[in-house]
Amino acid sequence: MQAQVSSPIIVALDYDHADRALELADQLDPALCRVKVGKELFTAAGPDLVRTLVRRGFEVFLDLKFHDIPNTVAAAVKAAARLGVWMVNVHTSGGERMMRASVQALREFGEKKPLLTGVTVLTSTTAEELAAVGVSRPLKKQVLSLASSAKNCGLDGVVCSAREARVLRETCGPEFVLVSPGIRPAWSDRGDQRRTLTPSEARVQGADFLVVGRPITAASDPLQSLRDILAEIADH
């Protein structure tokens, strides 16, 4: 499915209640950003909230990072497609059989299929933390290997730190969609994120879409923060 919105920003609606998410969505303009529904909001508010956002004109990234046996993930991805979302993701570390099953499951949706992306190494994960869970190769090599695997399986792209965007763009080609969270404008707090870049740096590195949560949702004027980020990108 081709993106209808020219803005690269995806606002992460990380809230514990539908009302709070819709309150923010009311301040946003579907022409200026897409929105992301992740684990917290989906667990609290369910698919009805996703349908409501779609009805209000937002392109929705359903970020549930599926990671399970191939049959279960393929069925979950299909259920996401039925909600009319723009993008859905799985963990690439779920393996190639799981990713291929997900790609296959979306075939029946034809042109209306959501983009399918794979999470590589989370932006909160440091090289030391990766080693601690038994991954001995360097973090960048791990990301490259997982992204290549995602591409071979037919995924549309990956979720990655913008720090790896340049090398992924060179390796995976111009059509491969790169979605980068861990975006921190100079004026914002890092929080639990570790491998961050500013919005303009992320775009320069080649990220197609930037996922931004707290720098917008925790701001006193979220719409102004979104506009500031869009202006920063436009200046580069």
Ligand SMILES: O=C(O)c1cc(=O)[nH]c(=O)n1[C@@H]1O[C@H](COP(=O)(O)O)[C@@H](O)[C@H]1O
């Ligand atoms: O898949 C994601 O969206 C994701 C992947 C990743 O590696 N890192 C990451 O932060 N995310 C999500 O992106 C959002 C980032 O939010 P902030 O840190 O508040 O900007 C959160 O909703 C995370 O769940």
